[in-house]
Amino acid sequence: MLQSQIHIYTESTPNPQSMKFVFNVELLPDGMSFDYTQPADGLTKEKNSPLAVALFGFDFVKRVFITSNFVTLTKAEHVLWEDELFGIKKYLKKYFEEKRPIFSLPESAISDSDAEESEVIAKIKEVLEQYVKPAVESDGGAISFYSFDEESGQVKVLLQGSCSGCPSSTMTLKAGIEALMTRMVPQVKEVVAEGV
Numbered sequence: 001m002l003q004s005q006i007h008i009y010t011e012s013t014p015n016p017q018s019m020k021f022v023f024n025v026e027l028l029p030d031g032m033s034f035d036y037t038q039p040a041d042g043l044t045k046e047k048n049s050p051l052a053v054a055l056f057g058f059d060f061v062k063r064v065f066i067t068s069n070f071v072t073l074t075k076a077e078h079v080l081w082e083d084e085l086f087g088i089k090k091y092l093k094k095y096f097e098e099k100r101p102i103f104s105l106p107e108s109a110i111s112d113s114d115a116e117e118s119e120v121i122a123k124i125k126e127v128l129e130q131y132v133k134p135a136v137e138s139d140g141g142a143i144s145f146y147s148f149d150e151e152s153g154q155v156k157v158l159l160q161g162s163c164s165g166c167p168s169s170t171m172t173l174k175a176g177i178e179a180l181m182t183r184m185v186p187q188v189k190e191v192v193a194e195g196v
Helices: 039-043 050-055 081-097 119-138 169-184
Strands: 008-012 018-023 033-036 061-067 070-075 141-149 154-161 190-194
Touching (some): 018 081, 033 154, 119 141, 154 169
Parallel strands (some): 154 190
Antiparallel strands (some): 141 154
16 A cells, blocks of 8 residues: 655645645545544544554644545644654654554545435535535645534534644634535525534
């Protein structure tokens, strides 16, 4: 799965506490992501990630988000990225060159499960996938469908990675995502973030 020559570059995100580390290899199948908010998350059966556990070994790391070809780290406020970037990049490069595991999951756990869904939910997911997700991923985060209430027209989404705790995420959610969603899917009246 991983090539022998690992290249990593960093991108800043709208969240000043988060930094995106982009790889030239696939870490997860496209569309999948795992968000860890504490080291213990990496020890649960469903989300076991030796990589996340290792990154929490850096005492300034407060959140680890892993998706298709990047890892977003969120740091403690008192730490400066300038002081830590070189060490983290060096650590990640060595980690992957040694072919250490990203996940300790059976292959079946790293796959999408498609349940029967309504036409409206399919359209909501399509809009998220085509129009919203690429922009959110370019900022070091991820967004995914959580639920839709047909009576109220409320869509709940999960914001992960740099989007969690980002000062501009509420404005982006309301002014950008909600405006787009209500225009493209008339049944949608409101978009809110779940668990933020």
